[in-house]
Amino acid sequence: MALTWQLENWGKSVQTSPAVYVLAQAVEEVQKIAADEAAFPGPVRASGAALSVTACHSNDGGTTIGMQKLNRIIGLCYMEGPAAAGSGGKLLQSSESTTTTATTTTTMEGSAAAGAGANLRSIECVEAQAGVTLAQLQSFLDEHGLELAFCAEIGSATLGGVCFATTKDSSIGPACPSGGLGDFQSxxxxxxxxxxxxxxxxxxxxxxxxxxxxxxxxxxxxQGTQGIAVSMRIAVRPYTPMITTLHVLGSLTAPDLVKELQALHADAASTQGNIFAVIDLTQGLTIVEHRTPSDAGKMPARVSLSRLIRKHWLSQKKRSFQRSYMTTAVKLELELLRQVRGSSAVLRYASARRGDVFEYPQDVPTSEHRLVYSYYSFDLDAFQEVVQEGLEWVSEYKSKTGFSPSGFAVYFVTTSGQRVGGPYASRGPRTKFSFDPLYHDPCDDKWALFVQMFSASACAKGGRPALNQTVGIEKYPEWGASDVSGTPKARFCSEWMRAFFDAKDQDTNQTPATHTPASRDTADTTDALDNQDAADTIDRL
Ligand SMILES: Cc1cc2nc3c(=O)[nH]c(=O)nc-3n(C[C@H](O)[C@H](O)[C@H](O)COP(=O)(O)OP(=O)(O)OC[C@H]3O[C@@H](n4cnc5c(N)ncnc54)[C@H](O)[C@@H]3O)c2cc1C
Known part of the structure; x- marks a missing residue:
């Protein structure tokens, strides 16, 4: 009897049975697998930490390569980019030279690199293999006082798992050399x-x-349909000292909550800061992390107290995040602080750098709460409509069905204006936000049904999905088609992925990113029509 493999994602909501599974130990092994069709049946797909909440890892009958052992951090290096692009990198001084140490290699590339020609500059990068996790990479960068601009709550995701997929983080500081900020790909x-x-x-x-x-x-x-990523270089920057102010907003009406969030975001953004919000529907509280870069010299004097507060809050946050559940004790603590302070700003702490990444246990039993969410990205202009009506929609859904998600997570991302597909494709740089319902049981049918309905509503409002983060996206190939680009290679394209590329080929009108740029107004009208088409499609299902 042929041996089959059973793989499942972190949430245990998606299973797949590839014919062959190989935990690759070396790049050469990946090369051999890709080229040998007889021994390794296609499609060939890679798996990182399998955290994705969708079935993007599906590969029944194919070959899946586990990338976790390709986890070498090669070192620091420089790459060239235009002098004007972003500022997520350090200018190379002419006195700096190529250095090599046992653990770190700093190299210059390109003939003009040493002089960093008039319109080019050298951008400092870290080079690492695809199985390295975000947390491992940040630990390495800590030794050098460096950070990535992207610093998602999730530290367990692998570089390979985020380089062809969608991510989001309320990042702070200047844009990356690409012009974008807030997703790993930037x-x-x-x-x-x-x-x-x-x-x-x-x-x-x-x-x-x-x-x-x-x-x-x-x-x-x-989406990994051009091949298997084995390593990459990512722009780094010196630590960004940061002040986080934790705001707790009590039971507010949806319109008032929207106004508060807009004001906090505008305030943070005015100093290259950002906010991350969790609207907790179970406890009737909204928690906002208001993050602003701060000069190291302006850090609060009582740093040790700040460290204590930070440590305490982060441990509470991690527990609540992993379980998608805020305990009553945490709620009481925050409520008490709010009353003592007499303002929504209950805690403030300083950190030497951005970067509170969490590593969750690899195997959480189904009997325990596990975070699941579904991702939807919108233009900032639609914030009021999307959040206010979204909250009202959820309240109505609860009164009809008895089901409610635990809350929503809200992130803000800056697009570069260069992207051709996915939720961050935009004409010119823009701010996008994601409005993601959260829940504690990825396997609950009631959650799946809720997401199906919520997706229709989000799509009608111009929301963009992500193939690795929008639960049940396979039900809506036309909508998901906006998240793919290029012509997939058969060797690397699973049946699950193929449906989105096929839908894109069949009706390019439903792929907003492929529109010829027109005036902003006509372009937006066309997008709205496309989104309505997709919403109608969902309604018909
Ligand atoms: C509890 C939890 C919290 C999360 N928090 C956040 C968050 O704060 N911000 C955020 O942006 N996301 C978050 N996520 C989502 C997660 O970051 C993404 O789903 C990410 O893609 C997962 O990375 P991974 O290494 O697990 O990739 P996988 O899920 O294993 O793979 C993702 C996709 O990439 C492909 N792939 C993987 N490796 C390679 C490779 N080497 N070459 C080619 N293709 C490859 C896979 O085939 C698959 O299609 C969270 C998820 C969970 C479960």
């Missing part, structure tokens, strides 16, 4: 990919002329 400078012949191809964000390479943008939304 910091990517190059990716090394194994193709169907087993060859290693390097793809770079910037060409030698300093211009962004269009094919790199296409690769970003390929």
């Amino acid at each position: 910091g990517l400078m190059s990716i090394a990919v194994v193709d169907e012949l087993g060859n290693l191809q390097e793809h770079r964000l910037f060409g030698t002329d300093g211009q962004q390479d269009a094919s790199f943008q296409t690769l970003l939304d390929s």
